[in-house]
Amino acid sequence: MNYTAIADRPDESHHPTTFVTKYIWSQDHKVIAIQYAGTAIFVGLIALVLSGMMRLQLGFPDSFSFINPSDYLQFVTMHGMIMVIYLLTALLLGGFGNYLIPLMLGARDMVFPYLNMLSYWTYLLSVIVLLASFFVPGGPAGAGWTLYPPQSILQGTPGNDMGIIMMLASLGIFIVAFTMGGLNYVTTVLQARAKGMTLMRMPLTIWGIFVATILGLLAFPALLVSAIMMLLDKLVGTSFFMPALVSLGEPLSYQGGSPILFQHLFWFFGHPEVYIVALPAFGMVSDVIATHARKNIFGYRMMVWAIVAIGGLSFLVWAHHMYVSGMNPYFGFFFATTTLIIAVPTALKVYNWVLTLWRGNIHMTLPMMFAIGFIFTFTHGGLTGLFLGNVVVDLPLSDTYFVVGHFHMVMGVSPIMVLFAAIYHWFPKITGRFLNTSLGKLHFWITFLGTYAIYLPMHYLGFLGVPRRYFAMGADYIPESAQTLNASITVSALIVGLAQLVFIANLLWSIFRGQPAGDNPWNATTLEWQTATTPPGHGNWGAELPVVYRWAYDYSVPGVKADFIPQNCPQSAVELVADERAAADVSGERGGPYNEPTA
């Protein structure tokens, strides 16, 4: 049976003709990717401003009359939710997933371009609903990004009337958008690869995005269901999550529900969500490191299996977020064990990145600097995870700034370092121009060092027992020195925040004025750099689809003239050095055995 649809029939892939179909209602994965990325970066900047407001209040309490306690809690909530879902998930999967999957696999587009377009517009709708909640009576949700009931829907919590409803509705819409996109990504990876592109020849970027998307398709249902149940509790008066309770002296009509159930459902989504964000980052950083160190990635197959293992295990660790929630102690034992087990494949990946760098021909380009920065911040955040993963150590540290420091290091800063690396790395393919190097270095050093200036002291504050999410500590609650530290964190955070403006300015300037980059400025092997035009045109590949002859990491192959062999370069076309003593292995099978397609 012949199923080949648009992949091999470029004439049927709906070439856009008007400006509107080309750039607005576009079905081209590259345009959709840029739409996703632009929207995500826009809401991310809003969340950045919110974090600046929080820091102002924490660093200099009583100085800003325009921030009251309710505002503060709403800033916390919206900052967290926007950053995790609407920025990181959307930018990594909607942005980079959309851009890179077809290009890296040698496909013309996603398998269902129309659905892909719907995915973006639905995502935009969810963002609009979320941002609209800033303007409804009572303001946006203020229950913390975890939205724990019963307090999230009760009087006394800011945003408990309209804010929480719009938040839950927006999440529901986002999940619909993600599902439409995610089905496309998974199907494309499984069914629309170029000839010769076996699963074990895919770049690790694709492996990361692929497994993360599967995690998303299986984890977001938990968030969807808990959002539906909480909406019913709020709007209809059911008691799924609401126990019998007294609020402001009045017994409420709720009875018999279980708040812990929500926590389980939320974290059954929430923990895989960490890896939905982390796995694409792992993949992209692997490709950036291999390319800029001119060396094959160390242990490709291990890296693939580590991604798969992390993906599987991520569904078995959720309750380590709930050690203080009141669980059976045996549960704590189980979840502490699985948490430590998931550290094994994760640590393996870190070793492999370092071993890839070892004796590599390291080019200190901007993507490489951010990638190395990522190894630092991720190792740091991973190690503090070992503290929080153990029940007895977690108990005193729970709900302190140690937790804030930990998760910002490991899933805030680290994926964002990779995102910067990825943007500096792929920008030349997306626009045909480099980003400015001097501005980029300024951006890197302020961001990287600033990260430590912000989050290292938070760990110390956590050891002191400073609780998180408090609007103000009061004069005697924490020592003077801790307050000074808080002020210092705020100053650093504001500087890092402003440094992002340098990045935005660099982006905008370089789109029009950046140094032209050519088709393959980094001498990279993967398919997206082998397109005929840059940026790639509609349909990506011109008349003929590429054929893949090797894995994605043929860098510095001994005996070969160039220090890289593109994936679509056949064995016969590889130029060897004249010296005949060099026995060159150009089969490109170091990633694993593969039978050459016969037809």
Add this chain to the structure above:
Amino acid sequence: MTVKDNKAQQTDDWSGVVHDWGADKQAFDMPWGKLMMWIFLLSDTFIFSIFLTGYMNVRMSSLDTWPNPSEVFALNIAGHHIPLVLIAIMTFILITSSGTMAMAVNFAYRGDKRKTVYLMAATALLGGSFVGMQAFEWTKLILDEGVRPWGNPMGAAQFGSSFFMITGFHGLHVSAGVIYLSIIARRVARGHYEHKGYQIVEITGLYWHFVDLVWVFIFALFYLW
């Protein structure tokens, strides 16, 4: 034509499985839409599993007595008190509709357009009658028994909450399926798939069988427990 060029070389052991999966171009020998439907159904399975897990959790942790479903869903027909009779009929209808759907897929692949359309229409009608009976059941519960999402006279409030939420969500799935079936049947009748092939009927069928299978679990876990 694309994948498994050396299918003949494959063995029965695991290396065959690995080879199958590792092949270039396509990991599964099926159209894109069919694989996408499978993945969607996997995701949807998680949605229903979590609904049912949540329901079981509130049921087990409920302090009030849980109403006996056999009694709540009993009907008096011709003077006889028959427990779960309506639910039994609904289940029978839905499973029958899976049968007509399977036959529709069979005739679609044989290229028998007329029979395909009739069988799909029959499936949609059976699905519609299921939704209609569900509407009757809801009406009876709400008007006659006084069951509300936030409480009921028979016991734990979560009984009504879970019931309306889960059967409502499933009912939406069935309704969506009826619409989906009608659209596809209409396009089959117009000869829309003469050249493209009739895989779409099988894909529609996958969704329909899934909705039926979910009902079996709801039936077992909500009504029979």
